[in-house]
Amino acid sequence: MIDFLQIVIYGIVLGSIIALGAIGVSLIFGILRFAHFAHGDLMTLGAYFALAGVAGMSLPMFAAFGLALGATALVAVGIDRALYSRLQQVSPIILLISSVGVALMLRSLIQMIWGPDNEIYQSGISMPWTFAGLRIQPTQVMIVGGAAGLMLLLHLFLQHTRFGKAMRAMSDNPDLARLSGINTQRVVILTWIIAGVLAAAAGIFLGMDTRLHPIMGWKLLLPVFAAAIFGGIGKPYGAVAGALVIGLAQEMSTLILPAAYKPAVAFALMVIILVWRPTGIFGGKVL
Amino acid sequence: MTLLKAEELYGGYGGGDILNGVSLRVDAGEVVVIVGPNGAGKSTAMKALFGLVNVRSGRVTFRDEEITRLSPDRIVGRGVCYVPQEANVFPSLTVLENLEMGAFIRRDDYSAQIERVFELFPPLKEKRSQAAGTLSGGQRQMVAIGRALMLDPKVLLLDEPTAGLSPKFIDLIFERIQEINATGVSILMVEQNARHALSLADRGYVLVLGANRYEDTGPNLLANREVAEMFLGG
Numbered sequence: 001m002i003d004f005l006q007i008v009i010y011g012i013v014l015g016s017i018i019a020l021g022a023i024g025v026s027l028i029f030g031i032l033r034f035a036h037f038a039h040g041d042l043m044t045l046g047a048y049f050a051l052a053g054v055a056g057m058s059l060p061m062f063a064a065f066g067l068a069l070g071a072t073a074l075v076a077v078g079i080d081r082a083l084y085s086r087l088q089q090v091s092p093i094i095l096l097i098s099s100v101g102v103a104l105m106l107r108s109l110i111q112m113i114w115g116p117d118n119e120i121y122q123s124g125i126s127m128p129w130t131f132a133g134l135r136i137q138p139t140q141v142m143i144v145g146g147a148a149g150l151m152l153l154l155h156l157f158l159q160h161t162r163f164g165k166a167m168r169a170m171s172d173n174p175d176l177a178r179l180s181g182i183n184t185q186r187v188v189i190l191t192w193i194i195a196g197v198l199a200a201a202a203g204i205f206l207g208m209d210t211r212l213h214p215i216m217g218w219k220l221l222l223p224v225f226a227a228a229i230f231g232g233i234g235k236p237y238g239a240v241a242g243a244l245v246i247g248l249a250q251e252m253s254t255l256i257l258p259a260a261y262k263p264a265v266a267f268a269l270m271v272i273i274l275v276w277r278p279t280g281i282f283g284g285k286v287l
Numbered sequence: 288m289t290l291l292k293a294e295e296l297y298g299g300y301g302g303g304d305i306l307n308g309v310s311l312r313v314d315a316g317e318v319v320v321i322v323g324p325n326g327a328g329k330s331t332a333m334k335a336l337f338g339l340v341n342v343r344s345g346r347v348t349f350r351d352e353e354i355t356r357l358s359p360d361r362i363v364g365r366g367v368c369y370v371p372q373e374a375n376v377f378p379s380l381t382v383l384e385n386l387e388m389g390a391f392i393r394r395d396d397y398s399a400q401i402e403r404v405f406e407l408f409p410p411l412k413e414k415r416s417q418a419a420g421t422l423s424g425g426q427r428q429m430v431a432i433g434r435a436l437m438l439d440p441k442v443l444l445l446d447e448p449t450a451g452l453s454p455k456f457i458d459l460i461f462e463r464i465q466e467i468n469a470t471g472v473s474i475l476m477v478e479q480n481a482r483h484a485l486s487l488a489d490r491g492y493v494l495v496l497g498a499n500r501y502e503d504t505g506p507n508l509l510a511n512r513e514v515a516e517m518f519l520g521g
Contacts, residue, residue, distance in 0.1 A: 162387075162391070165380065165384050165387060165388065166388065166391060168377070168379065168380060168384075169377045169380055169384075169388045171379075172377040172378055172379050172380060173374055173376075173377055173378075175371075175374070176371065176374060176375060176376070176377065177377075177388070178358075178359055178360055179337065179339070179359040179360070179363065179369055179371070180363065180388050180389055180391055180434065181359075181360045181363040181364060181391050181392040181438070182360065182388065182391045183360065184360075
């Protein structure tokens with residue numbers, strides 16, 4: 001029983017990280033109608049920006065994290081302005097392919113600047129807290145709390161602000177949004193800022209949970225897409241639910257399968273949902 | 288006074304021309320109806336007024352200022368609002384949020400305008416917190432018209448506002464359109480229910496193949512035997 005609960009904790013931690021990425025993928029699909037394959041490497045970039053703050057500029061943890069969120073959002077907007085916005089008139093498949101190119105560029109850039117080795121934010125071992133036999137790391141509390149906080153902020157933004165509602169409106173019906181007078185270009189930029197911030201947070205949390213490596217985000221891309229599709233792509237709330245399912249399923253699979261099969265579990269779930277219900281459990285768009 | 292005017296428009300959606308020299312005019316306070324056979328370019332002519340068509344030649348003016356190549360989000364700011372025939376609500380947004388999106392460019396307090404829309408369409412007040420996608424066709428049409436009224440437009444463009452509605456709702460929507468017109472909003476609409484629409488129109492246009500065929504007052508068009516035989520089903 002303790003083992004099972006311990007795995008549930010790991011699953012929730014992993015699910016929180018996946019959720020931050022999946023929300024971004026889902027929002028971008030809702031607004032721009034293409035699957036953003038560079039999202040994993042955007043997460044990696046965020047993680048390394050934070051490393052530059054902590055190790056390079058010896059900033060305090062939280063300042064470095066804040067800086068990394070901002071810098072990643074800036075890069076995301078920059079990529080959109082330089083590349084994606086110019087390709088918007090062509091078919092979505094070309095945007096998708098170009099995002100694969102962006103993914104490769106980002107990854108190579110990270111490898112050139114920071115090298116191919118593993119990195120960590122803080123050396124030394126922190127002692128876990130123990131509750132009735134359950135071991136919980138302080139970083140795990142920070143990850144789940146931080147992710148929940150960011151999701152709450154996003155929820156408040158989407159439900160209660162003028163531009164948040166405009167973002168949902170544009171995801172619903174882009175033509176009607178335009179002829180209602182909504183400034184759709186500003187909504188697009190805002191989407192990239194939010195997706196960039198959430199991707200950076202996911203990368204940083206992943207780095208805190210394990211370690212930093214130039215392909216850390218790329219490896220998480222599959223579960224991120226599985227979660228976004230599971231929840232119904234274009235539906236940020238569905239993405240959160242999907243992420244928890246994928247995170248828990250991946251961790252629980254270690255009870256019966258070798259840990260190396262974790263990505264296969266996400267892949268299998270994605271295939272099942274695509275066959276059984278291509279619009280996801282919350283009825284999103286079809287990829 | 289002429290508000291909205293199109294002069295000899297030619298153009299389409301990128302392929303061949305759908306509009307072949309159509310001219311339209313909406314004066315202050317008028318209800319103007321466009322009728323004509325299928326494929327006459329009625330909806331396209333209306334969309335051309337709203338910057339949704341590639342106009343190759345000709346010009347569109349609003350209060351004597353040229354708006355031919357302005358994008359729709361600029362045109363709404365001038366006071367011309369448009370209700371498409373299909374996909375004219377945000378289905379996952381609530382009724383109230385749909386209205387708020389109609390007022391997106393307004394930075395002042397528009398709560399009075401929301402109340403006015405609720406007075407015009409009382410069922411919307413009850414369902415204000417319900418997602419627009421869950422409403423009936425007639426109620427969705429109310430949301431769509433309400434959204435376009437949020438900017439307090441000078442001219443309202445309606446593309447087949449009664450298409451697919453039950454007879455009960457058709458009468459109700461026509462009645463409300465007259466009420467909206469009575470508050471000083473000029474109306475241009477494309478309608479399949481040609482007889483009903485022309486009976487309440489100040490003026491009407493009959494378009495054929497993207498060009499004007501007849502232009503007259505609503506009653507005169509209804510009384511015109513040629514028009515009646517050819518386009519109003521005898």
